[in-house]
Amino acid sequence: MTEGAVEKALVVLAALAQHSRISELTRVTGFPKSTVHRLLRTLVDTGFAVATADGDYRIGPKVLVLAGNVLQPVDSVERARPVLERLQASTGCAVHFAMLLGDELVYVDKVEGGKPYRMASRIGGRLLLHCTAIGKAVLSTRDMGGLELVARTPGTITDPQRLRAQLDRVRSCGFALDEQENEPGVRCVGAAVRNHNGTVVGGLSVSTLALEHTLPELIALGPRVVAAARDVSRALGYTH
Template sequence: MSTQPPFEEPGATPKALRVLESLTEHSRVSDLATATGLPKSTVHRLLKVLVEMGFVGTDGAGNYRVGSRAVRLANRVIDRFDLTTQAEPALSRLRNETGCTVHFALRTGGELFYTHKKEPDKPYRMSSRVGMSLPWHSSSIGKAVMAAMPAEELDALLDTLPLEARTPYTLTTREALTAQLEHTRHTGYAVDDGENEDGIRCVGAAVRDHTATVMGGVSISTLSLEHSMHDLVLLAPTVTRAATIVSSSLGYPG
C-alpha cells in the first residue's frame, strides 16, 4: 500500500476525477469501485480527501454525494453555459405572468440545487438562494423530478431519502409520497402546500434535456396568505408551459 498522500500518487488526479464523475450515479464505495475500475481502498482514500476539500459530501453512513464545493464550481460554469440564455426568458415570463417567485433547479447526482431565482416586485423576499440545495420529498421541484424518473431510478433514490418532517405538513412515509408522485404523473405538476416551509406554497414541473433525461425543474412560490392552493392549481398550466419551453430550448423534442 502506498504511503504517499492520495493526490501525490502517480495518476491520482485522473482517478479522483473518475470517482467524482461516478458520484452522479453511485453513492457507495463498492459501486464506485466497480464503476471506476479502481480498488476499494483507493476509492476510499480519494473520497476521504475529496470530502475534506468539500468536493464530496457524506452522510456518515457510507453514502457519498457530490459536495457543495463541486456544485459551486459547476454553478459558475452553468452561469456561462447556454442554459442561462435558454432558460432566462421563460423564467422571467413565468414570474411576470404569475407574480410569484420563480425557481429553476438542476439535478446533480442525488441532489437538487437552485441555479436561478426570479423575484417579483413584492415587499418580501423568499429565503431561498442560488446554490442552495433543496429536499426531494418536500419541494415541488423535487417531487416533479421524482415523478418523471424511470421507476428503477426512483426506487433507488427513495431508498436513500430520510423523509424527515420539515413542517407539520411534510409527507414522511414512502406510501404517502409515492401516492402523490402518481398523482403528479397524471397532472404534469407537483405541489408543495407548506410541506417544505410553513406558510409557503409552490407548484413545480420537471424539465428534460435533449436526451429526454430529467435534468431539473421549474417552480413558482408564494405566501399561503396570498394564494390558496386552488389559486396555484389554476396557475399550474402556466408553470408546465414554462417547463415545456425550457425543455424545448434544451433540445427535448417533446
C-alpha cells in the same frame, strides 16, 4: 473567515477533489486534524463539500454549479432565464430553476417575485426531493426507492404510500405541489424539465406565501408552470 482561513479552506477544497478521508486530507494539506475538521464544517455549511454517511467527505453541489456555469458554452441557466422571467411577470411570484447534480437537486437560478419580501431560497442551495414542488416533479419520473422522508414541517408527507399516491397525481396532471411541506407559510407548484434526449434534468417552480395565494389559486397556476417547463425543455433541445 480571515484571509489565511480562506486560503486554507481552498487548499482543503482542492485536496478534496482527490481525497475523501480526513486522515488523507490531513496528510496532503499538512494541516492539523482539528483545522481540517473545522474547515470541512465550513465547506459543508456553505455547500462546497458534502459529508457522507461513512464519515468521509466529497465535493459539494455548489462547486459543481460553479463548474457547470464555467464549462458550458451556452449553459442551461442562460437558455432558461427568459422563460423564468416571463413566468414571473405573468404570475407575480418568485420563480426557481433547479437542476440535478448527481442525485441532488440544486437551485441554479431564481427570479424574485417583485414583492417587499424575498424567499429564503438561494442559488446553490439544495432541495429535498420528497417535500418540494420541483423535487416531487422530478421524483415522479424515477423510482422512489428507499428515500428517507424527513419531516421538514408539520405538513411534510412522511408516509410512503401517501407520497406515492401524490406522485401518481403528478404524473397525471404534470405538476407537483408543495403545500407548506418544506417551509411553513410557503406554497409552491413545480414541473419537471427535460434535456435534448428526454432525460429529466431538473425542474422549475412558482413560489408564494400561503397568505397571498390559496391552494386552489396555486393549483390554477399549475398549467402555466407546466407550459414554462416545456419551454425550458425545448430551450435545452427537447423536441417531443
